Every structure is written in C-alpha cells, then in structure tokens.
Amino acid sequence: MIASKIYAVDQTQVRIAKSKPPILLIHATGRTTTSGWTDGQLSPYVYLFPPEDGVQEYDFIATPPGPGQIVQQVLTPISATAEIPDMDILNYWGEGNPLKGIRVHGISNNKTVDIVPKEETTRIDTSSSPQSVVSHVTPTDNQDVPGFGDDIKPLFRDRDVSVMQAIAGFNLHNYDDVKSNADRIFERLQTDMPCDGLWPQNDIDKFERWKDEGMPQ
Numbered sequence: 001m002i003a004s005k006i007y008a009v010d011q012t013q014v015r016i017a018k019s020k021p022p023i024l025l026i027h028a029t030g031r032t033t034t035s036g037w038t039d040g041q042l043s044p045y046v047y048l049f050p051p052e053d054g055v056q057e058y059d060f061i062a063t064p065p066g067p068g069q070i071v072q073q074v075l076t077p078i079s080a081t082a083e084i085p086d087m088d089i090l091n092y093w094g095e096g097n098p099l100k101g102i103r104v105h106g107i108s109n110n111k112t113v114d115i116v117p118k119e120e121t122t123r124i125d126t127s128s129s130p131q132s133v134v135s136h137v138t139p140t141d142n143q144d145v146p147g148f149g150d151d152i153k154p155l156f157r158d159r160d161v162s163v164m165q166a167i168a169g170f171n172l173h174n175y176d177d178v179k180s181n182a183d184r185i186f187e188r189l190q191t192d193m194p195c196d197g198l199w200p201q202n203d204i205d206k207f208e209r210w211k212d213e214g215m216p217q
C-alpha cells in the first residue's frame with residue numbers, strides 16, 4: 001500500500017533536545033477517516049529555494065488499510081514523529097536564514113508551530129497530554145525472570161538509544177546505565193516513552209519484573 005496523506009492534523013509539537021549539536025524533535029497527532037491505518041510518518045517538503053516564511057513543511061502520511069481489510073468508518077487517532085539532527089536553527093536555510101517554524105499538512109487542514117530559538121530544551125506547545133499508540137499485544141510466553149542482554153536490551157530500538165543518549169545522557173543499550181536509571185525509565189515507559197508510541201503492556205510488565213527481580217545481567 002502506498003502511503004497517503006491523513007485526513008486532519010490535530011496538533012504539532014516541537015522540542016529542541018539540549019544536545020551538541022541539538023536535535024529538533026517533531027511530534028504530530030492527527031486523525032484518519034477509518035480505522036486500520038498504520039505507520040504514521042512526516043514527509044518533509046524539499047525546496048529548491050528557501051521558503052519566504054522560513055517554515056519547513058511536512059505532509060502527515062500513513063499507510064491506508066489494504067483492499068479487503070475490514071475497517072470501521074470512525075475518525076481514528078494517529079501520531080508520527082520526525083527528527084532533524086545537527087540542528088542549526090539560526091542557519092537552517094543557509095547562512096543567516098533561520099528556521100522560523102514547522103507546518104504539518106493533512107488533507108483538510110494544517111498546523112504550524114513557531115520556532116523560538118532558546119538555549120534550553122523548549123517545549124513550545126505544552127497543551128497536549130502524552131500520546132500512546134499501542135499497535136498490538138503479544139502473548140506472554142515466558143514468565144521466568146528476564147535478563148538484560150536477552151530480554152530487555154532488544155526492546156530498545158537504535159533510535160531510542162541515540163535520542164535518549166543525546167537528551168538525557170544515558171545509553172539504553174548499556175546495562176549499568178539502564179540499571180542506575182531503572183526507576184525513571186520505568187516511570188516514563190508507563191506514561192509517555194518512547195515518544196512515538198508506548199510499548200505493549202506485556203513488554204512494560206517484563207521491564208517491571210526485571211527491575212523488581214534485582215535486574216540480572
């Protein structure tokens with residue numbers, strides 16, 4: 001299935017991760033007209049010349065349900081994230097030409113966030129609550145005590161590792177780092193991490209069991 005633009009964008013959020021060089025994280029939520037859409041993505045516009053308003057635009061796209069797939073005709077929430085690494089906000093469009101905003105387009109509307117460069121981590125739009133998109137729940141087949149190398153480490157994707165290393169300074173693939181931050185990590189796994197959709201409950205439970213059972217290597 002070819003990805004298509006989603007129906008409407010509800011919110012665009014931008015955060016600037018305090019790293020060197022900074023990373024710009026974009027998080028958008030929106031709605032599709034039926035259930036069954038997957039893999040929400042932000043597809044950047046490519047410009048031959050810098051746009052006059054200094055705004056980088058994205059299409060919010062996702063993979064529609066397949067031909068014979070049974071779907072419900074209901075507005076269904078979807079989210080997507082994008083990252084701009086090596087952010088130089090002040091010279092994004094070339095020397096002296098700053099990035100002034102991010103605009104995300106759906107079919108029926110678009111949402112723009114103004115960028116106000118700051119030294120510190122900035123959350124320009126704070127009105128949203130944590131988003132969670134749980135795609136499926138896998139059955140538990142192993143109730144033994146999980147180990148870090150075999151069971152916990154593979155739950156963290158490479159992008160989780162690189163983003164969290166840059167933002168919070170811990171390495172999610174490193175046993176000692178995860179052990180010493182286990183409580184913080186567990187708290188966020190239950191609320192809003194990873195930023196693009198919570199783990200299936202089964203994996204969150206697995207992390208909790210590992211933490212409670214003395215965090216074996």
Ligand code: HEM
Nearest residue numbers: 015025156159160163164167168184185188193194195196
């Ligand atoms: C399983 C994967 C992840 C875990 C366990 C995790 C965990 C955490 C924790 C514990 C913090 C707080 C750090 C502190 O207090 O210093 C945090 C902050 C943050 N994380 Fe993640 N993270 C994950 C993936 C991601 C991803 C994929 C993104 C986005 C691309 C992301 C974006 C952020 C941002 C922007 C912050 C700082 C702002 C805030 O505290 O909300 N994280 N994360």
